[in-house]
Amino acid sequence: MRIATLANWLDDCCNPILVKELRQFLHNRAMLTVMGGLLAVQLGGIYFSLTRELTESVSLGRLFFQGDMLIFASCSGVLSFLGALRFFRERRGRGQGQDLVFTTPLSPFRLAWGKFLSAVVMELQIYALCLPFMMISYYLRGIGLMEILLISSLIFIYALLLIALGLCLGATGFRMGILVLPGFIALYLFWTCLLLDGRFFGPIFGILFWIRGAVFALWSCGFLLTVLQSMLGCSAGNRIFVMRIYLLLSAFLVAPLFYELTERVSRLSFAGGMLSLPSWETYGLYATGAIVLIAAVEPLLPSRRILIAAPGNRLLRGIYLLFSSSSVNGLTLGWICGLICVLAPFASSEEYSSQLPYAVAGTAGYLMGYAGIAIFLRRKLQRRWPRISGFSVLLTVFLVLYAIPMVYLTLYEDYIYCSMVWTPPWASWFSPLALHYQNARPGCIGALSCALTGVILNWPLLYRGWRRNFRDS
Amino acid sequence: MKLEVNELTRSFGKVMALDHVSFSIDSGCVYGFIGPNGAGKTTAMRIIATLDQPDSGDVICDGFSVLDYPERARRLIGYMPDTLPGSNDILVWEYLDFFIRCAGFRGAARRRQMAHIEEFTQLGLLRGKYLRDLSRGMKQRVSLARALVHNPRILILDEPTSGLDPRARLELRDLLRELAQNGVAILISSHILEELEGICNGVVVLERGRLLSAGPLQSLRRAEDGFIQLEVSVDGDLDGTGLYLQEHPVVVWVRHSASPGQLVLKLRGDSSTGTRLMAELIESGHRVIGFRRIDRNLEDLFMHLTAGAVQ
Numbered sequence: 001m002r003i004a005t006l007a008n009w010l011d012d013c014c015n016p017i018l019v020k021e022l023r024q025f026l027h028n029r030a031m032l033t034v035m036g037g038l039l040a041v042q043l044g045g046i047y048f049s050l051t052r053e054l055t056e057s058v059s060l061g062r063l064f065f066q067g068d069m070l071i072f073a074s075c076s077g078v079l080s081f082l083g084a085l086r087f088f089r090e091r092r093g094r095g096q097g098q099d100l101v102f103t104t105p106l107s108p109f110r111l112a113w114g115k116f117l118s119a120v121v122m123e124l125q126i127y128a129l130c131l132p133f134m135m136i137s138y139y140l141r142g143i144g145l146m147e148i149l150l151i152s153s154l155i156f157i158y159a160l161l162l163i164a165l166g167l168c169l170g171a172t173g174f175r176m177g178i179l180v181l182p183g184f185i186a187l188y189l190f191w192t193c194l195l196l197d198g199r200f201f202g203p204i205f206g207i208l209f210w211i212r213g214a215v216f217a218l219w220s221c222g223f224l225l226t227v228l229q230s231m232l233g234c235s236a237g238n239r240i241f242v243m244r245i246y247l248l249l250s251a252f253l254v255a256p257l258f259y260e261l262t263e264r265v266s267r268l269s270f271a272g273g274m275l276s277l278p279s280w281e282t283y284g285l286y287a288t289g290a291i292v293l294i295a296a297v298e299p300l301l302p303s304r305r306i307l308i309a310a311p312g313n314r315l316l317r318g319i320y321l322l323f324s325s326s327s328v329n330g331l332t333l334g335w336i337c338g339l340i341c342v343l344a345p346f347a348s349s350e351e352y353s354s355q356l357p358y359a360v361a362g363t364a365g366y367l368m369g370y371a372g373i374a375i376f377l378r379r380k381l382q383r384r385w386p387r388i389s390g391f392s393v394l395l396t397v398f399l400v401l402y403a404i405p406m407v408y409l410t411l412y413e414d415y416i417y418c419s420m421v422w423t424p425p426w427a428s429w430f431s432p433l434a435l436h437y438q439n440a441r442p443g444c445i446g447a448l449s450c451a452l453t454g455v456i457l458n459w460p461l462l463y464r465g466w467r468r469n470f471r472d473s
Numbered sequence: 474m475k476l477e478v479n480e481l482t483r484s485f486g487k488v489m490a491l492d493h494v495s496f497s498i499d500s501g502c503v504y505g506f507i508g509p510n511g512a513g514k515t516t517a518m519r520i521i522a523t524l525d526q527p528d529s530g531d532v533i534c535d536g537f538s539v540l541d542y543p544e545r546a547r548r549l550i551g552y553m554p555d556t557l558p559g560s561n562d563i564l565v566w567e568y569l570d571f572f573i574r575c576a577g578f579r580g581a582a583r584r585r586q587m588a589h590i591e592e593f594t595q596l597g598l599l600r601g602k603y604l605r606d607l608s609r610g611m612k613q614r615v616s617l618a619r620a621l622v623h624n625p626r627i628l629i630l631d632e633p634t635s636g637l638d639p640r641a642r643l644e645l646r647d648l649l650r651e652l653a654q655n656g657v658a659i660l661i662s663s664h665i666l667e668e669l670e671g672i673c674n675g676v677v678v679l680e681r682g683r684l685l686s687a688g689p690l691q692s693l694r695r696a697e698d699g700f701i702q703l704e705v706s707v708d709g710d711l712d713g714t715g716l717y718l719q720e721h722p723v724v725v726w727v728r729h730s731a732s733p734g735q736l737v738l739k740l741r742g743d744s745s746t747g748t749r750l751m752a753e754l755i756e757s758g759h760r761v762i763g764f765r766r767i768d769r770n771l772e773d774l775f776m777h778l779t780a781g782a783v784q
Contacts, residue, residue: 019571
């Protein structure tokens with residue numbers, strides 16, 4: 001009886017999309033045929049290997065493992081592409097293509113997780129199908145058990161990232177999203193090939209490098225899921241809230257802790273390396289850059305619904321609205337985080353021995369400036385062309401201020417040579433490229449000017465937004 | 474419970490699919506959504522169902538804007554599209570179970586709701602079949618069941634009768650009547666106007682994205698540009714009576730009815746004008762044994778409203 005109750009409870013807890021997709025998967029003859037085919041190919045591979053003179057080779061196990069993993073990676077690529085394509089059709093579609101799940105009261109959080117988990121479970125099924133053959137490759141010699149587990153886990157984790165990326169690109173509803181996905185799949189396959197090449201486990205790319213890479217991939221997966229959730233959310237609601245919390249928590253808390261932990265565990269701590277404060281500052285400024293860039297594509301002011309939902313207490317209201325969906329509040333939060341990060345070293349007795357945090361602070365300053373300029377331009381352009389998107393404006397600003405100087409420097413100034421010299425050329429002053437030179441001061445001044453320009457241009461909007469935040473409290 | 478559509482505007486490129494469309498439907502009312510192909514019916518329905526966003530305007534369900542609070546609106550609205558989308562590799566009960574889960578039903582409540590929906594839409598016999606094996610009519614029935622799984626207070630039905638056999642159409646009509654009696658506001662689009670006339674007590678007429686008319690059928694018929702039609706039963710000289718009426722200043726035209734001994738006439742004015750005309754007819758010696766006012770049917774009304782209304 002208790003087991004039945006527990007089963008019912010679990011059944012209720014399951015994400016509806018996961019339940020439906022699994023049921024569909026089990027009924028889908030094509031999928032079952034593909035799985036059967038995959039199994040047959042692997043069995044055929046074993047038979048082929050064992051009946052030929054290849055048995056004499058000592059690296060047969062490695063060869064077999066590489067083949068198995070390539071099949072797995074290819075299936076993951078196809079799965080992520082099909083998932084993205086289907087989601088794209090459901091988001092855009094009318095008639096047969098549309099998905100009526102978007103008419104149900106299912107929250108964006110459950111929708112995003114449901115889609116992701118369904119794909120992950122299918123991925124797991126393919127992985128489970130490959131697992132016995134990985135073990136067989138161990139008995140065929142040429143590869144260690146730890147290596148098998150590590151490489152296969154890494155490939156699996158990167159496949160999760162690919163799935164999340166595919167869902168995000170599909171959810172945009174833009175054809176371009178689907179068109180660029182094969183590029184990422186090719187990158188994933190290339191990465192898989194690199195991983196399968198044992199030489200990458202040498203002194204340059206130690207095991208710590210790969211573990212950190214896997215953690216970064218998992219973090220990116222989480223970030224993409226928050227992006228997906230915000231894309232599926234109601235435009236009037238506070239759909240950016242989870243993303244901002246995720247960015248700040250991971251950047252200011254989890255990432256530095258993880259970094260320190262891995263440093264200590266691996267006993268790789270060395271004098272002059274990243275100490276706790278600089279690493280904290282570096283991750284924090286990355287998050288700040290992301291927050292302000294995202295703010296540039298949000299609605300300019302918080303919606304009526306967000307203002308109604310905000311708490312009445314002025315302090316709590318202020319904090320809540322900093323995490324609310326709007327350019328004004330995103331820019332404000334970015335500035336607060338940026339100032340905390342930049343000023344933190346002055347309050348600390350720690351001595352900096354690395355230039356990295358300065359470079360990161362400068363980069364964050366440029367990004368804040370870009371976001372500010374993009375918001376200003378969007379305000380002006382949307383008066384004439386209301387349909388112009390914040391993303392297009394931001395992309396244009398980025399191209400003009402970053403990409404064009406980059407191309408110019410590469411073509412005319414010999415970028416590599418210039419980075420050795422004392423003074424950066426004028427073309428780099430508008431971009432973080434200026435920070436790459438030995439004398440980073442012009443770059444830092446450029447970053448500060450850029451960030452301030454963003455604020456000055458948007459001052460009327462910021463003032464109006466702040467007043468509006470507290471007007472109805 | 475009220476569905477209010479306020480100044481809804483939606484364009485696709487240069488094509489204006491909806492141009493400041495406004496109407497409202499009260500609880501328990503069944504409104505027909507009519508218009509030629511490409512009039513913007515499906516676009517409007519998709520916006521109401523939160524599947525699309527308007528360029529401007531809003532839809533208010535029970536006081537909540539579907540743009541500001543779509544998740545609340547989704548709890549109130551049931552939407553049935555013109556075709557049952559995708560998901561063919563799934564059994565009927567699994568399909569419905571999915572949407573019942575999405576609506577938040579858990580445990581025993583979920584099973585009860587499933588039983589209720591299956592009974593209400595008479596899907597019990599189909600529950601073990603794959604969606605891919607169903608006929609169009611059966612799929613329509615599943616689609617309706619899906620729209621009803623969360624007991625919506627507003628039902629949006631896009632061409633629900635297409636592909637249904639006559640018996641299924643009658644059953645659907647009864648079902649909708651029952652829902653309306655339970656206080657559900659229903660907006661139903663169809664090209665078969667006779668069918669709508671049997672169910673609807675109001676209409677919304679669109680053409681090329683513009684609202685031509687909206688309101689209760691009765692008032693639309695009455696408000697129809699100061700003309701009425703009468704059917705007159707005459708004992709004796711039908712042609713003579715016809716000639717007399719034809720020459721009367723308020724009469725627009727007179728025709729022989731399909732039934733013997735009856736004339737149909739259109740006159741300028743209202744019911745009292747008609748009564749006075751009949752009194753004059755009797756006084757002038759014509760043997761009138763009965764007369765009644767003919768309400769315009771939906772088809773006439775539609776043709777009248779859409780005839781060159783939007784250029």
